[in-house]
Amino acid sequence: MNSSRIYAFVLNPWVVIGSLALGGAFGLFLPDLAQKLGFIGDIYVDLLKMTTLPFMISAVIFSLQRLFRDGGTSRLLMRVISVFLGASATVAVVGAIVLLVMHPGANISTATMQTFGLMVGNDTSTSDTVMNLYGADLPAKSLNLSDVLASLVPTNIFAALANGDALKALVFALLFGLAVGRVPERISVGLSQSLETIYHACQKLMHWLSYPLPLILFCMSAAQLGKSGVGPLHAMLQFVLAFFVASALLLVLAAVIIWKRSSHSLGKTLDALRAPFALALATRNSAACMPSMIESLADGLGFARSRVELLVPLTISLLRVGPMVYYVCATLFIAQLYGHSLGLVEVVTVLLASVLAGFASAGMTGLVTVSLVGMTCAYLRLPFEAAFILFLAVDPICDMLRTLVLVIGNAAAVSVICPRPLKI
Incomplete structure (x- = not known):
């Protein structure tokens, strides 16, 4: 009982927000000392990442095996595709409406534009670095469908695991799970038990790692603000505010969807989502939130565990609703910043x-x-390389919002795909 109270305390939203605020204040007043705390957050995130791939692979293979035995695979696949398309369209449209209504890139003050100029043109080497990053990270072939499909196939699953390539590991797990599902149960029972053991062990480890969350949040926010200060935040305040509004609307929509799909009250639904919400803020790593998402949806809200264990890794890896809404907001902001008027097309x-x-x-x-x-800016011929450093400066804040939308939004997608839980 005592450990349960401690677990509830560390995941309390007010504790999370308070830890972030105290850490930020510490970073502003003692920046040199605060920057030395950054390694604590790095170690914590590495510990969470350590369990991500074995957890994902074991959950997907084991769930696919059970899915085949339960039947209904074709119906589930069609439902997954429909929800993926609907969710992608929804987040993109919401992001566009918020940016077009708020116009964060228009009518920017002279002081803010001067800050932009200092950040973008601080020195020649900085500009060159941004150009090199742009050229390396945004090759034209990234839009080539054949290259994208080819990059999904792992030539060596052990190399993919060693490199932490979650997408290739997911493709392997899906294909292997489909094959295992066709193997007679009397032969595959040993593998099923091993995978279930790995799954529960990783879930328990994630639970233990939740206890030091307040301390971790304090150290991470202190180190970040101690390094960057508040200057970049002032310069990009209007964009951050607009992206916050878009993210908040999507989070509210996702929470309502989960509430309506579950058989519980709104209070019970929000309480069940506390763990993934807090982990998303703390880690800014959606994969690390998968165990808490599964626990919240299956144990907390009563959705079918066999479906949840399969769909959570699948949506986290492929349905990237957080980055989608971010790309819409960032592209429209850059267009407004450069006075580029946009038509419907x-x-x-x-x-x-x-x-x-x-x-x-x-x-x-x-x-x-x-x-x-830059992929989206290329269609409008906008000079994203000049604005790249602006977005990089405030990315720690935007990354938190992206991860929150990705985690809670995908929880909503899973709740729509899964059958409604029976009312108790």
Whole structure:
């Protein structure tokens, strides 16, 4: 009982927000000391990543095996495709509406534009670095469907696991799970028991790692603000605010969908989502949130565990709703920043390109995720390389919002795909 209370306390939203605020204040007042705390957050995230791939592979293979035995595979596949398309369109449209209504890139003050100029043109080497990153991260062939499909197939699954390539590991797990599902149960029972043991062990380890969350949040926010300060936040405040509004709307929509799909009250639904919400804020790593998502949907809200264990890794890896809405907002912001007026056809093009860039971002984090904004800017001939450093400066905040939308949004997608739980 005592450990349950501690677990509930560390995942309390007010504790999470308070830890972030205290850490930010510490980083602003003692920046040199705060930067030395950054390694604590790095170690914590590495510990979570350590369990991600074995957890994902064991959950997918074991769930596919059970799915085949339960039947209904073709109906589930069609439902997955429909939800993927609907969710992608929804987040893209919401992001576009918010940016077009708020116009964060228009009517920017002279002081803010001066800050932009200092950040973009700080020195020659910085500009050159951004250009090199742009050229390396955004090759034209990234839009080639054949190259994208070829990159999904792991030539060596052990190399993919060693490199932490979650997408290739997912493809292997799906194919292997489909094959195992066709093997007679009397032969595959040993593998099923081993995979179930790995799954529960990883889930228990994730549970233990939740206890030091307040301390980890304090150290991570202190190190980040101690390094960057508040200058970049002031310069990009209007974009961050617009992206926050779009993310908040999507989070509310996702919570309502989960509530309506479950058999519980709104309070019970929100309480069940506390763990993935807190982990998304703390780690900014959607894969690390998979065990808590499965626990919340299956144990907390009563959705079928066999479906949840299969769909959570699948949606986290492929349905990248967080990056999708980010790419829409970033592209429209850059267009407004440069005074580029957009017609209906151009807005639709931005939406489609952002969805494509979102799917292409599978397995990517940080700088690489931000750099894919250039895929959408290329359609409008916007100079994204000049604005790249602006987005990079505020990415820690945007990354939190992207991860939150990805985790809670995918929980909503899973709740729509799964059958409604029976009312108790």
